[in-house]
Amino acid sequence: MARAVNDRRKLINTTAAWAIGLLIFFPILWTILTSFKTEGQAIASPPIFLGFDWTLENYRVVMERSNYGRFLWNSIIIAGGSTILGLIVAVPAAWSMAFVPSKRTKDILLWMLSTKMLPAVGVLYPIYLICIRLGVLDNRLALVVILMLINLPIIVWMLYTYFREIPGEILEAARMDGATLKEEILYILTPMAIPGIASTLLLNFILAWNEAFWTLNLTAVNAAPLTAFIASYSSPEGLFFAKLSAASTMAIAPILILGWFSQKQLVRGLTFGAVK
Amino acid sequence: DGHAKTITIATVNNGDMVRMQGYTDTFTEKTGIAVEWVTLEENTLRQRVTTDITTKGGQFDIMTIGMYETPIWGANGWLVALDDLSAEYDVDDILPAMAGGLSHDGTLYAAPFYGESSMIMYRTDLMEKAGLEMPDAPTWEFIAEAAAAMTDRDNEINGICLRGKAGWGEGGAFITAMSNSFGARWFDMEWNAQFDTEAWANTLNFYKSMMDASGPAGYATNGFNENLSLFNQGKCGMWIDATVAASFVTGDDSTVADSVGFALAPDTGLGKRSNWLWAWALAIPAGTQQQAEAKQFIEWATSKDYIELVAAKEGWANVPPGARISLYENPEYQKVPFAKMTLDSILSADPANSTVEPSPYVGIQFAAIPEFAGIATEVSQEFSAAYAGQQTVEEALAKAQAITNEAMEAAGYK
Amino acid sequence: MGQIELKQVTKSFGDVQVIPPLDLTIYDGEFTVFVGPSGCGKSTLLRLIAGLEDITSGHIEIDGKDATDLVPAKRGLAMVFQSYALYPHMSVRKNIAFPLRMAKMPQAEIDKRVNAAADVLNLKDYIERRPGQLSGGQRQRVAIGRAIVREPSAFLFDEPLSNLDAALRVGMRLEISELHKRLETTMIYVTHDQVEAMTMADKIVVLHAGVIEQVGSPLELYRAPRNTFVAGFIGSPKMNLITGEEAAKYNAHTIGVRPEHIDVVEGKGEWNGTVGVAEHLGSDTFFHIHNTGLAETLTVRAIGDVNLKHGDSIGLNPRANEVHRFDPAGLRIA
Amino acid sequence: MGQIELKQVTKSFGDVQVIPPLDLTIYDGEFTVFVGPSGCGKSTLLRLIAGLEDITSGHIEIDGKDATDLVPAKRGLAMVFQSYALYPHMSVRKNIAFPLRMAKMPQAEIDKRVNAAADVLNLKDYIERRPGQLSGGQRQRVAIGRAIVREPSAFLFDEPLSNLDAALRVGMRLEISELHKRLETTMIYVTHDQVEAMTMADKIVVLHAGVIEQVGSPLELYRAPRNTFVAGFIGSPKMNLITGEEAAKYNAHTIGVRPEHIDVVEGKGEWNGTVGVAEHLGSDTFFHIHNTGLAETLTVRAIGDVNLKHGDSIGLNPRANEVHRFDPAGLRIA
């Protein structure tokens, strides 16, 4: 029973929180604003905040220069695919850990996490060679699998924490009711864990979307996602801030919008069992 | 299937290359060959194509590489020799300096899309205001003096803007080229690092004291892009950099386009100037399935016709420079203000003979050995740290010496 | 239909044996209650019967057929869990229908049975709601509904009422009793609530550390506890257990007298003491009597409101025919 | 030391007034129990006294001094929360010592007091454990220990026993009562458990929707409930409330008779009916009687084990002097 708070306190809280929120958000806001400026206005001194001539020119130039749609589509496929594939592999594993724990469950979980500590640059060569051997360079499916593997530990861990919150009695009830293991997972566990699964999905979608090392190094054209798109603007000739901003905005906008629409889920998703 | 063939080209995201992408349709219309572009920032591009070529990944049909990679890769047999280009293409029209730098054992392995040297770009108005006149071939001493005279901190005008950014292709290239004019070299004939020489100390000390006095704030992180931006905003009196910059500083985005003059890169009277030689060139990796199509593209993109196409659409100032003799013989192009100085700069560079004292390597702002990129990046990082005042010039040189010797040892030179 | 037999059943978790060899027969139609202190193995026993845990050794027979290795679904039993274990994402209807769906019953039949169960349990008004929108008692009924539709040969209940508040508990207790009367199906019911055990059971099984201390009807246990454990466990407030001299007078190591079987007298009684805490419930008064010369504090019940205060001296007369006698091993002396 | 007075205290959450103007005096040393249905404002009232919520209007005086705007720590009260609110990362010792450490008491004095409290509460064996390693009853005692050491002028308890199981509840109830006897400090105790209220209180405050329905000693409330709400609320099983013709006979709109005040007779009685469920507890038997001609099912208590079964016809005689009469507004007719 939280204590009731008077309006004055609330006003102070609100002001402080909004100030900090805006401060944290400012770099993104500034990027978005700059993307609508002309190059001259973008570097004007003193900087112009809102009073500039809004233009879509930068977006036009960027769109003309690169096949944004394809990058976007690849990002969606790769991030989405790896997340879904990850779920398919992780749900049974998390079920096992949560409901049939053994002495080694926690060790396995921590071991899984530790695989994430392999330095990617250190194994680029081996992985590149393997991909060549398998003929899967610049292949969306290969990236889907690799990103799935990269994020799998996180997915398993998150699902494990959610599943643990589900009382085992309910699964036992299903078993008493005659459900097979498959039915138990499909009809009871998964629907009950929907909020958790949704946030796992989201978080991993974001992680996969932003993954920049493998997606850049293992793709050329067919499978190149937005991280590759932004790589071509990394150091544009003459520092065209406005165009850089437009490209940046285009690279982050989809995920930003997705994240905003689903922030409730995400907030839950980010708890990692911090709450019991 | 009925689809046309598609070739994949890895390229760098600079202005001329991006412009070329815009004309891809013309090529496709003409030949029916579709083109996929992988455009990357310079450093990223270099890693991507290097990884791909060394592992024979075969992801690209054409790679955009430079004078540094071409001879090494050619020697390894990783590139398709460009020795059967059509007569119409006129290989002999390529500037000899460029062709030389892009060949191994006399065989051309990459066709220059554009070539460049470096030169001084300066503000005629500021020079005048300072009461000085730029000679066609100035010395470093004069440059330092002029820089000091032009500096006007209150109006945010820096006498001179130079690259200080870490990276072998950035500040590393500049300081190496500059060191040549001070009589320094990377290696002696036994591949021993030479950073313990006085010549290197002189180079760095001169650079740093001049930049501290007349350079922009934070010059230790400025590269080509940053300096271009500064110059275009009227914040630099002089800028010594790639000749291709000339078209930008006189172009639409420049606020000082009307008052830019050009001069040869400076020297110290030891017989070598501090200008480099570079070309972005198109090469075909040996493993590609689409050799014929790739060659077709290279012939198109580096042809005289392409130059004319660009000239017709966007004016002579915007054509890719520095690759073909014929361009400089074209009377239309000769009208471009920086044409002559560009050619002069290119002609005054000699990659095979870049240092005052003899050196075992080819290359002006680099040494064409596989290890160089790695070493020079780290060395230039030490230099940048010295520029930023985080260590002394002596410390930086000592570390550079150690880094270089370590790496040469690791690579088996010693 | 519904006879369950445990033969030499044991259960160990790792090295710890929580159920030593145990024999028990539950007859068809019986309402059997398992009681015992926390951790004594009530739930474990129930889960062994349900098949949710493997037994370590021994046999379980259901209706005369060996069910030891049968999966839970095949044993024909239904279980109502302490937490109800309703499926939160399904409506009441779907919850109740779930076991039938799993049995691949035709939809028409499912509907019929679900409606019938909803009728019986007064759930028709909530049939489309989710469990989250129901009160505790309603949830409880859904859980029972889900058990009923399968027409199991026996119901297993694990402390089904312990999450309800006192008032509701009384109501639900009656409902379950009535259900048993109506269906006449075997029911096994775990609780640690005295009143539930006494009022609902046909047969009470008192467990202690996995061992059955006594099996019998509630009144049998109340009247003739087989040992001091059962004597202390059954009845509320607890039976007064007295050792020493007083017990010797009765030729026993320990004697037990229930608070309601001690009469308070004015003046001297068989035992005399002073009132400690007096708990006035209105309908009854419980006195805790000190200084009786006995080692133990005695609890005494007086009907109605008796006006004795802290410190008052009183006399107590145990009813001789209600005194239970136990030997040194704690076993009842007949 | 320990008199608490509420004067025209109100509390609103936003627009909702949960406590309409309320006056109440709790005298020094009194054990006052707040009872009432869930949501009636018991906890809110307690928190207002503790200072954990600001009152909306009115005054609170503690020992005659205005405490309305005092912060909780300055009111000299100690509170035991329903969840115990132990600090999970501190040992029992540290938990108990916490208020003293906050008061910057010298370590020697702290140790002395903590040990004394641990002694009193039988916590010495667990003193270095964390709350997570304690049983419910032990936790409860730690919470009380933390309250005791401060030597507050009054203790506030918010349903301190509701998380314990039945057996433990009885024990803790006695412990708290004894504590009160020993310390003679004012205690305010919130519960919705009948038995707790009746047995522990010096004074019961019956709340209903933020309004005090009746204040009095447990037996006052039992004997003379001021209205039907109190009548139904106090006493277990609930008083039988009967309206209609039968009530009219008594010149009342509603009459109430407690189950323990109805005698079962063989043959005809004042009321006659058939036994529905019979709950045999051993010490008592509760009958639910149907078909009496009254609208309501009657509950009747018989002492001991009475051998009546489902369907038996019986006669009932309410004890005339124990019949409570209420007017149409539900108020007691004297």
Add this chain to the structure above:
Amino acid sequence: MATKASRSAARLMMAPAVVLLLGWMLVPLLMTLWFSFRTYLPLRGGDQGWTGFDNYVRFVTSSAFWPAVQTTLVIVLGVLIITVVLGILIAMLLDQPMWGQGAVRILVIAPFFVMPTVSALVWKNMFMDPVNGLFAHLWRFFGAEPVSWLSDAAMPSLIMIVSWQWLPFATLILLTAFQSLDSEQLEAAEMDGAPFIKRFFYIVLPHLSRAITIVILIQTIFLLAIFAEIFVTTGGAFGTRTLSYLIFQRVLESQNIGLGSAGGVYAIILANIVAIFLMRIVGKNLDN
């Protein structure tokens, strides 16, 4: 829950995840190990044979090694400290009642969605550029000399950029932890006479320890691997070369796979030291 059937089902269902991850870990690891014992110079014709421990010795004795380890630890620690401390403060603020809580949360969460590359580009060019960056304007506005962030204060700048990206994560986890704090505990402490600061240190902080552990664990995993931020901003100059960046330089810039692989093995060892250390705490904290 534990019948034989369910236990064997569990093993079966865990298998795909375990096998996949084992493969994903072992195959590259073994190849890296193999390379690390060879002279492998792709630009000089590839694999040139066995060299024993030369690569290991060379990597460790290189003047860049220890500074890189130090830089790695400084970045990880710096970011952890900043994100945890600020995260706690911001979470505490967001936990208070206010208007538009959801909207503020959206603002705070946003940096988490930004690709590391984009974030580095934006910070480097639009904020930290000593001439045109917003900070430079701000500094000039107050009459100060603009700072060359990425050279003069490279490490703090880098830490700041990375912290900005990870602050939302820390804040959100800590916020949920705050929300799970039993308010009765705080009230009890208040009744016990603990003022705000003491309540924070004695009650709130211990309660957050589990959440903080999780923040530290997850962030460390990601922070040990940060790459794009360094690549884009400083390219490893000005003392910002981490161990993984050093490996990157050996492998990709110097094209010395053998040496880089040896470095990779060291990085794995370092990561595992950190991991074991973390797992210890986590293991302990996750249990209770």
